[in-house]
Amino acid sequence: MMRDTASLLIEALPYIRHFSGKTIVIKYGGHAMKDEALKESFAKDVVLMKYIGIHPVVVHGGGPQIGRMLDRVGKKSDFRAGMRVTDQDTMDVVEMVLAGKVNKEIVAFINRHGGRAIGLSGKDGQLIEARKMHIYRYQGDDQPPEIIDIGLVGEVQRINAEILKVLEQSRVIPVIAPVGVGTDGETYNINADLVAGKVASALNAEKLILMTDVPGVLDRSGELISTMTASEAADLMQDETLKGGMIPKVQCAIDAVQAGVHKVAIVDGRIPHCVLLELFTDSGIGTEIVGTRTRRGGRERTHA
């Protein structure tokens, strides 16, 4: 049923009060940047949040955009456990696409809709210190795990959040590209969900919203899981209900909740205004991951 504006506003007011003065980190995924109308609704959501006293911090992806540019230069995309295998040539393309094209496009969109966004990569202000990531493949109880080299893929070692804390007190909305810097100045390609999780933890964010291209986390029969605890999420990783890009996404949600982020939501970025719908409605949208379940079964949320 179509909701009228007044009833939506009445429902939103306690949430607006609750989130005011708090930090919300939003991971804006490459798939959710598909068309102009979606980009516009995202830009309006973050501008409105800042306007009413919430501190949005945007971390963006750009996997599909990187893939298209690699195609154009004749390079194949190859993923292991949701991570793009990244040699030096791929890294050059990743940095150009993420820190150059995608970052500036989002900044321009937000500013065109009345915001004051500033784009940063992990190199700006040494924001994201990274080191090489290794992934391991289980080979049976009696064998050591196989180490798989995925090149210049990084994991976050430290977020230097001072610059973000300064920006929180201003009109500025930070927009972060997930490119990290190593101790010797190496450039690392980092999964955007992982960066968003670490940024949310470093800022003690009230909520982390991960936008994606599915309704949320789906169970084995394809049904949406509307709420789960971090330990239930860990079980889904174990029993392989989660595959591909959903693995780092849920891992980052678990890590963030364990590091003190109050709630993490995985939402459908193809729905216009999904950020506001998640924040300001009783039912929310997508899958919410919490430390402990507050109410049995339902997705009802408390304001505290």
Ligand SMILES: Nc1ncnc2c1ncn2[C@@H]1O[C@H](COP(=O)(O)OP(=O)(O)O)[C@@H](O)[C@H]1O
């Ligand atoms: N159990 C699951 N529930 C939902 N999506 C899943 C699940 N397992 C794997 N996926 C896949 O994870 C994808 C989301 O991860 P990813 O492609 O990295 O998203 P994004 O680029 O939006 O961050 C979905 O499109 C879906 O194909």
Ligand SMILES: CC(=O)N[C@@H](CCC(=O)OP(=O)(O)O)C(=O)O
């Ligand atoms: C290591 C790794 O896989 N990095 C990602 C970074 C971009 C990203 O995460 O983009 P989405 O959120 O849109 O998928 C990549 O190269 O695609």
